[in-house]
Amino acid sequence: MTANVQWEKFKKEDPPSEGAFPDEDEIKASELAFEADMELLYTLLESDERLRVSYEEIKRLNHRNAQLTISMHGLMNDKNFCIKQIKQLQREIDRFKKMQRMNLVKP
Numbered sequence: 637m638t639a640n641v642q643w644e645k646f647k648k649e650d651p652p653s654e655g656a657f658p659d660e661d662e663i664k665a666s667e668l669a670f671e672a673d674m675e676l677l678y679t680l681l682e683s684d685e686r687l688r689v690s691y692e693e694i695k696r697l698n699h700r701n702a703q704l705t706i707s708m709h710g711l712m713n714d715k716n717f718c719i720k721q722i723k724q725l726q727r728e729i730d731r732f733k734k735m736q737r738m739n740l741v742k743p
Contacts, residue, residue, distance in 0.1 A: 658666070681691045 681687045
């Protein structure tokens with residue numbers, strides 16, 4: 637099937653029915669269930685010393701990972717900026733050398 641045939645078939649299909657998407661009550665119930673599950677998980681983690689220490693270490697490592705990721709993005713931006721500058725300077729040098737070969741500029 638070509639893309640146009642697939643698009644035409646998609647356009648002809650009926651839109652999703654009203655029950656296809658969760659309503660506000662279902663979303664709220666899902667959020668409450670998630671919060672209850674997380675509270676139970678935290679209670680479980682706090683009940684055992686080894687689990688609590690492990691959980692604290694995981695939180696610390698996740699925080700450090702986020703810091704390093706942000707730092708890496710900054711360094712990559714700096715690197716890309718430097719590469720652009722180097723390319724621009726190389727173009728200027730090449731232009732100058734070409735003009736020098738044509739005896740338009742004296743060294």
